Amino acid sequence: VATRYDVAKEADVSEATVSHVINNTKYVSPELRQRVEKAIKLHNYRPNIVAKSLASKSTKHVGIFVDSIMNPYYGEIAHGMEEVAHKHGYIVSLFSAVGNSEEHFSSVIQRQLDGLLMATTWNPFSLSQVKFLHDNGVIFINSRFEIGSSLRFEYEYAIDSMAKYLSALGHKRVGFLSGLSIKTPDHIRYELFLSSIKKYGLDMDIELIIDGEYPYETSYDAGYEAMKKLLLVPRVTAVFCTNDLIAYGAYRAINETGLNIPKDISVIGCDDVFLSQCIYPPLTTIRVPTKEMGRQAMNLILNEIHEKQSANVKLKTNLVVRESAGPVGAGKK
Amino acid sequence: VATRYDVAKEADVSEATVSHVINNTKYVSPELRQRVEKAIKLHNYRPNIVAKSLASKSTKHVGIFVDSIMNPYYGEIAHGMEEVAHKHGYIVSLFSAVGNSEEHFSSVIQRQLDGLLMATTWNPFSLSQVKFLHDNGVIFINSRFEIGSSLRFEYEYAIDSMAKYLSALGHKRVGFLSGLSIKTPDHIRYELFLSSIKKYGLDMDIELIIDGEYPYETSYDAGYEAMKKLLLVPRVTAVFCTNDLIAYGAYRAINETGLNIPKDISVIGCDDVFLSQCIYPPLTTIRVPTKEMGRQAMNLILNEIHEKQSANVKLKTNLVVRESAGPVGAGKK
DNA sequence: GTGAAAGCGCTAACAA
DNA sequence: TTGTTAGCGCTTTCAC
Numbered sequence: 170v171a172t173r174y175d176v177a178k179e180a181d182v183s184e185a186t187v188s189h190v191i192n193n194t195k196y197v198s199p200e201l202r203q204r205v206e207k208a209i210k211l212h213n214y215r216p217n218i219v220a221k222s223l224a225s226k227s228t229k230h231v232g233i234f235v236d237s238i239m240n241p242y243y244g245e246i247a248h249g250m251e252e253v254a255h256k257h258g259y260i261v262s263l264f265s266a267v268g269n270s271e272e273h274f275s276s277v278i279q280r281q282l283d284g285l286l287m288a289t290t291w292n293p294f295s296l297s298q299v300k301f302l303h304d305n306g307v308i309f310i311n312s313r314f315e316i317g318s319s320l321r322f323e324y325e326y327a328i329d330s331m332a333k334y335l336s337a338l339g340h341k342r343v344g345f346l347s348g349l350s351i352k353t354p355d356h357i358r359y360e361l362f363l364s365s366i367k368k369y370g371l372d373m374d375i376e377l378i379i380d381g382e383y384p385y386e387t388s389y390d391a392g393y394e395a396m397k398k399l400l401l402v403p404r405v406t407a408v409f410c411t412n413d414l415i416a417y418g419a420y421r422a423i424n425e426t427g428l429n430i431p432k433d434i435s436v437i438g439c440d441d442v443f444l445s446q447c448i449y450p451p452l453t454t455i456r457v458p459t460k461e462m463g464r465q466a467m468n469l470i471l472n473e474i475h476e477k478q479s480a481n482v483k484l485k486t487n488l489v490v491r492e493s494a495g496p497v498g499a500g501k502k
Numbered sequence: 503v504a505t506r507y508d509v510a511k512e513a514d515v516s517e518a519t520v521s522h523v524i525n526n527t528k529y530v531s532p533e534l535r536q537r538v539e540k541a542i543k544l545h546n547y548r549p550n551i552v553a554k555s556l557a558s559k560s561t562k563h564v565g566i567f568v569d570s571i572m573n574p575y576y577g578e579i580a581h582g583m584e585e586v587a588h589k590h591g592y593i594v595s596l597f598s599a600v601g602n603s604e605e606h607f608s609s610v611i612q613r614q615l616d617g618l619l620m621a622t623t624w625n626p627f628s629l630s631q632v633k634f635l636h637d638n639g640v641i642f643i644n645s646r647f648e649i650g651s652s653l654r655f656e657y658e659y660a661i662d663s664m665a666k667y668l669s670a671l672g673h674k675r676v677g678f679l680s681g682l683s684i685k686t687p688d689h690i691r692y693e694l695f696l697s698s699i700k701k702y703g704l705d706m707d708i709e710l711i712i713d714g715e716y717p718y719e720t721s722y723d724a725g726y727e728a729m730k731k732l733l734l735v736p737r738v739t740a741v742f743c744t745n746d747l748i749a750y751g752a753y754r755a756i757n758e759t760g761l762n763i764p765k766d767i768s769v770i771g772c773d774d775v776f777l778s779q780c781i782y783p784p785l786t787t788i789r790v791p792t793k794e795m796g797r798q799a800m801n802l803i804l805n806e807i808h809e810k811q812s813a814n815v816k817l818k819t820n821l822v823v824r825e826s827a828g829p830v831g832a833g834k835k
Numbered sequence: 836g837t838g839a840a841a842g843c844g845c846t847a848a849c850a851a
Numbered sequence: 852t853t854g855t856t857a858g859c860g861c862t863t864t865c866a867c
Contacts, residue, residue, distance in 0.1 A: 172844055183854040188846065198852065213634070218612045219555045220844030223859050228552065230613070238577035238596065239776070247571050251598060260609055262595030263571065265584060276593055279551045280563070301546070389776055417780045424782075443572070443722055447750045449757075449782030505860060516838040521862065531836065553860030556843050 171212035179208035191216060222281065231259050231284040231306075231470055232277060233463075234266050236291075239387045240414055241442045242459055246288055246310075249463020257471060259283065269293055278305055284470035286310065286320075286463075291353055308469055310462065313355035318469040318479040320462065322486055324361050327455040330488040331437055332365035335407050339497035340435065342372045344399045344408035346415050348381035348391040358411045358439065376402045392418025400426060406497045407435035413442045416452055416493075432500035436493045451491035458484050504545035512541035524549060555614065564592050564617040564639075564803055565610060566796075567599050569624075572720050573747055574775045575792055579621050579643075582796020590804060592616065602626055611638055617803035619643065619653075619796075624686055641802055643795065646688035651802040651812040653795065655819055657694050660788045663821040664770055665698035668740050672830035673768065675705045677732045677741035679748050681714035681724040691744045691772065709735045725751025733759060739830045740768035746775045749785055749826075765833030769826045784824035791817050 177184045182201055189195040190205045197205070208214070222228040231254055235243035247263050254261045264277055266289045274292070278285070284306040294302065296314055303317040310320045335343055343366070351359050359380075366373055379395040392415030399405055400422060410416040416438035420430060428434055430450055438445060438454035445452040465482045472478055510517045515534055522528040523538045530538075541547070555561040566583055568576035580596050587594045597610055599622045607625070611618070617639040627635065629647050636650040643653045668676055676699070684692050692713075699706055712728040725748030732738055733755060743749040749771035753763060761767055763783055771778060771787035778785040798815045805811055 174844080184845085185847085185854060185856095186852090189853090192846090194847090196852070201853080215608070215612050217556075217614060217844050218609075219552055219561065219614045220859090221846075222552050223550075223556050223861090224844075224846040226846095226859070232595065238571075238580050239574045241572045241574070244571035244577075248598075251600065255600065255606075260597065260606075260613075262565070262597055264593065264595055265581075267584065267588060273588075273593075275548070276551075279548050280593075281550060281552045387776060389780065417777060420782075421780050443720060444750060444777065444781075447722065447754050448777075448780070449753075507860080517861080518838055518840095518863080519836090522837090525862085527862090529836065534837080550860050553843090554862075556845090557860075557862040559843070559862095 171214040173214070173216070175212050176205065176208045176214050179211060180204040228281050228283055229259050230280075230282050231261050231286070231467070232264055232282045233261060233286040233466075234264050234274070234277075234289055236266055236289045237387060238263065238265050239389075240412070241444065242412065242414075242440045242457075243288060245442070245459035246286075246463040246466070249460035249465075250286065250467045251463070252460075253464050253467040253471070259467075261467075266292075278302070278307070282306060283474055284308070284467075286466045286470065287312070288466075290349055306470065306473060308466065308473070310466070311355075311357060318473060319481045320466055320469065321481070321483045322457055322462070323483050324357060324455070324486055327486040327488050328358070328361040329365050329368070331409060331455065332362075332369045332371065334488060334490070335409075335435065335437070335494065336369040336371060338407075338435065338495060340371065340407040341497075342374065342377060342405050342407070344377045344379065344402065344405050345411075346379050346392060346395045346399065346408055346419060347411040348388045348395075348415060349411070350382070351378060351380045362409060374402075377405065388412055388414035389418040391415055393422050395419070396422035400428075405434065407437070407494065410436065410438045413438040413440045413445050413452060413454055416445075416454065417448060420448065429500050431493050431495035434500075435495055435497075437488075438493075441489055446491065450493050453491045453494045454489060455486050456489045457486045504547040506547070506549070508545050509538065509541045509547050512544060513537040561614050561616055562592050563613075563615050564594050564619070564800070565597055565615045566594060566619040566799075567597050567607070567610075567622055569599055569622045570720060571596065571598050572722075573745070574777065575745060575747075575773045575790075576621060578775070578792035579619075579796040579799070582793035582798075583619060583800045584796070585793075586797050586800040586804070590800075592800075594800075599625075611635065611640070615639060616807055617641070617800075619799045619803065620645075621799075623682055639803065639806060641799065641806070643799070644688075644690060651806060652814045653799055653802065654814070654816045655790050655795070656816050657691060657788070657819055660819040660821050661691070661694040662698045662701070664742060664788065665695075665702045665704065667821060667823070668742075668768065668770070668827065669702040669704060671740075671768065671828060673704065673740040674830075675707065675710060675738050675740070677710045677712065677735065677738050678744075679712050679725055679728045679732065679741055679752060680744040681721050681728075681748060682744070683715070684711060684713045695742060707735075710738065721745055721747035722751040724748060726755050728752070729755035733761075738767065740770070740827065743769065743771045746771040746773045746778050746785060746787055749778075749787070750781060753781065762833055764826050764828035767833075768828055768830075770821075771826075774822055779824065783826050786824045786827045787822060788819050789822045790819045 287309045381391045396419035441454045441456040620642045714724045729752035774787045774789040
């Protein structure tokens with residue numbers, strides 16, 4: 170396979186000149202430029218980006234770490250990220266955080282990405298590790314530490330609305346389904362759920378909380394299993410799922426028992442993934458601006474790279490009412 | 503940031519020795535090994551994989567190119583691929599083929615991945631380009647060219663079953679929804695659909711074929727728009743969608759007009775993505791072993807890398823009957 | 836067993 | 852305007 174040396178020899182110019190025509194980094198006379206381009210064609214030469222990265226200390230490559238490739242929530246974030254990354258000549262690769270193992274994270278960090286977005290709901294890093302990561306271009310979504318740039322979804326208002334809404338519909342006993350253990354430090358959605366439950370005087374019964382034993386193949390599976398358990402708990406009339414896929418799994422468990430959504434049981438999700446308007450009944454859920462988050466994240470990364478400066482972004486979320494929740498007792502015959 | 507040189511100096515050994523303890527590539531006396539490890543800790547040293555890749559001509563990095571990150575079909579393939587990749591010390595990154603542009607493909611090829619799986623439904627490459635790509639570790643799913651290793655889903659049987667099934671239910675006019683233009687060379691699903699339609703004597707009316715104008719944001723959007731058009735065509739009683747997300751979009755369009763699935767119109771999908779059993783009504787679709795495909799693909803890549811040998815794999819698909827298709831005319835009042 | 840040194844393919848001063 | 856050359860951080864042969 171051809172290297173820059175071959176091209177230089179073929180065109181009878183120096184390697185530096187070849188570099189300059191490829192990168193447009195200096196003026197090169199039309200004549201030479203043409204000779205070089207011809208030589209490149211001839212040898213079917215493609216620059217080796219690994220070598221280029223090593224020399225220039227920049228890979229033009231950013232990444233995003235997600236919990237599950239199967240969840241469109243992450244797809245949407247990645248999509249937003251790509252949109253701005255490509256515009257600036259960066260490529261983005263998506264990595265899945267299998268098992269959240271430090272070694273795995275580490276093995277991608279070492280690849281010298283110019284930036285990395287940790288979009289996982291959880292990570293094993295301590296404060297000092299996060300500092301180290303920040304120095305390596307890593308930024309987090311909903312991190313518990315405030316280091317460098319920070320990206321955050323604000324759930325306060327939406328989760329409050331959700332509890333208020335359910336309460337207004339007459340629900341007292343609402344279940345909570347999470348794929349993540351409730352003992353996870355900084356399980357924001359759980360904490361906010363709890364405080365809103367309290368605020369609206371709903372039942373706070375430990376039986377109503379079903380958390381996950383990581384890892385399921387998908388959140389969907391987790392939701393299915395969790396809902397089966399919740400269905401054994403007496404007098405549950407509604408359930409809040411920490412993401413839409415969990416809600417889909419819950420749908421399945423509920424349908425299997427012959428119960429009706431929302432007449433017998435109301436379900437509310439979180440994320441408003443694009444499929445949630447399509448599923449039947451359309452899911453009442455919390456809309457999270459994922460794509461916008463992806464865009465903003467990439468902008469922050471660009472900022473950290475070029476301007477060496479940090480910033481914080483907070484994005485609002487809100488409840489979108491569709492048809493999966495209704496008044497309590499509607500299913501009574 | 504620390505380099506191997508710093509570690510070597512700290513431990514008072516040569517750089518080569520540091521290399522050997524890190525990679526376990528030669529025996530190093532326990533004493534030296536310990537000194538080196540201490541120095542590594544002290545400096546919080548992490549090998550630079552870019553440099554390592556350049557020197558060793560191997561990145562231990564493979565990739566997968568997909569049409570859309572939002573389609574779980576690809577997530578499942580990637581998931582299978584990761585399973586075996588990680589077992590062998592490779593990391594995998596997922597790239598989306600925005601616009602199928604050659605430049606974009608090219609910019610990842612140049613990153614010297616040890617292997618790359620092209621899982622997109624379409625690509626712009628000519629035969630000679632495919633040859634070149636093959637030399638660079640790229641393998642294709644359902645490629646129209648037979649170069650090197652090949653991966654293929656066999657749809658013949660399943661699509662035949664689908665047409666037979668619909669025919670047995672009394673359908674004569676079945677629509678065809680694709681996100682991809684039917685003029686695309688080697689649009690396998692389309693070609694097989696056509697021949698099975700012919701075989702079972704169903705209507706072959708050009709109006710029934712709705713193909714996509716790439717790109718939609720998601721297949722779901724494409725399906726929604728396509729179905730709206732199809733609904734304008736007289737006496738359509740069933741529709742075959744070339745992937746499940748398109749079918750979901752079709753569901754939406756159908757529901758919006760107040761029609762019932764399957765009483766008024768039957769819909770059949772393709773892929774059997776994990777959500778298809780959850781959606782309502784559960785989708786009758788063609789099951790394709792995506793995860794297994796991912797595993798096999800990675801195995802082929804490993805083969806090409808280590809044994810320098812190619813192989814072919816074909817994976818069977820089959821119709822899974824659920825509730826989205828039924829006898830024609832059931833919705834007549 | 837351990838170390839010296841020649842690359843890997845490219846960038847980026849600095850010279851010419 | 853073009854060319855020379857010293858690295859980038861690591862691997863790997865080949866001496867010691």
